[in-house]
Amino acid sequence: MLIALFPGDGIGPEIVAQAKRVLDALAIDGVTYEEGLVGGSAYKAVGHPLPPETLDIAKRADAILFGAVGDPDCDSLERHLRPEQAILGLRKELGLFSNLRPAKVFPELAHESALKPEVAGSIDLLIVRETNGDVYFGEKGMRTTVDGLREGYDIMSYNEAEVRRIAHAGFQAARARRGKLCSVDKANVLETSQLWRDVVIEVSAEYSDVALTHMYVDNAAMQLVRNPGQFDVIVTGNMFGDILSDQASMCVGSIGMLASATLNGSGQGLYEPIHGSAPDIAGQGKANPLATILSAAMMLRYSLNLPEPADRIEAAVAKALADGARSPDLGGTMNTIEMGDAVLAAL
Ligand code: ATP
Numbered sequence: 001m002l003i004a005l006f007p008g009d010g011i012g013p014e015i016v017a018q019a020k021r022v023l024d025a026l027a028i029d030g031v032t033y034e035e036g037l038v039g040g041s042a043y044k045a046v047g048h049p050l051p052p053e054t055l056d057i058a059k060r061a062d063a064i065l066f067g068a069v070g071d072p073d074c075d076s077l078e079r080h081l082r083p084e085q086a087i088l089g090l091r092k093e094l095g096l097f098s099n100l101r102p103a104k105v106f107p108e109l110a111h112e113s114a115l116k117p118e119v120a121g122s123i124d125l126l127i128v129r130e131t132n133g134d135v136y137f138g139e140k141g142m143r144t145t146v147d148g149l150r151e152g153y154d155i156m157s158y159n160e161a162e163v164r165r166i167a168h169a170g171f172q173a174a175r176a177r178r179g180k181l182c183s184v185d186k187a188n189v190l191e192t193s194q195l196w197r198d199v200v201i202e203v204s205a206e207y208s209d210v211a212l213t214h215m216y217v218d219n220a221a222m223q224l225v226r227n228p229g230q231f232d233v234i235v236t237g238n239m240f241g242d243i244l245s246d247q248a249s250m251c252v253g254s255i256g257m258l259a260s261a262t263l264n265g266s267g268q269g270l271y272e273p274i275h276g277s278a279p280d281i282a283g284q285g286k287a288n289p290l291a292t293i294l295s296a297a298m299m300l301r302y303s304l305n306l307p308e309p310a311d312r313i314e315a316a317v318a319k320a321l322a323d324g325a326r327s328p329d330l331g332g333t334m335n336t337i338e339m340g341d342a343v344l345a346a347l
């Protein structure tokens, strides 16, 4: 099994190095690693944010562990040369359409949440967001109305195959967790959402062991704050998922804690913390590596089919926190390497 390591920019190399230490400590049989350049560091080295050599490694890999891309030095480059094109290019080239973002509160960190600690403490949910369709990829443009007003437009569309594959991803995730799937749409107003709902109901026939509910997105936004403990898995479209997953991340607490996976239909996946390259703290040892370490656990679970070491990593992170490990974003003073040490000690 091949794992691609793409550390990227800013704090990326620091946090991926800690995740690699944890993976090495698990001494998993038959795993090899290849490192590739992405983002601003790739642009500076070879003139492109996603060089062909990197894409080649990605295509051969079973999974990609990704740090972050983003570099203020590259802000004035043409769009296709900017660091962010690396992640967009990987999603497109590998057909990564299903973005999984778990949100769970570690009890010790419940006070970091924007919610009351007891409400935050009830959160253990997974958002499954579609990432290859919706209004992001529809026809868009600017035109002038007959009255001479500038008018922008973005076409929102989904076809049934796109909805079907993300619905399967949602049901499968629910089956592997607590067996509850909430499909979020706006079917009272949008045709895309009516199709979404119809297709999700069709697909549900194959998952009689999963309890399916439907919720309008505005209500879902409210329920995420009012009673987030009701959710197990939420499946939703690209735009609604973008908004709800950022909302859910603030319900959980520090940005330095949240992992994500983006999968295609064949088990291959890209794993990354939800935060960016944090240029403001890069190179200072202040970055919290736990989101990246938890992303490595998701990688073992979803792409390498190794749930047992994945559980061990997650338990080690929980124990490190219980033992008092705190980086600055969590109100402590431990540096990036010391946070890695704490997880290794717990492991
Ligand atoms: P991007 O556009 O790449 O998403 P961003 O502007 O949203 O970047 P982030 O890089 O996610 O910003 O950082 C937002 C803030 O959170 C910054 O102040 C950063 O220092 C902090 N931050 C991000 N990741 C971490 C981390 N792992 N540990 C500690 N602080 C972090």
Ligand code: MG
Pocket: 275, 276
């Ligand atoms: Mg951001």
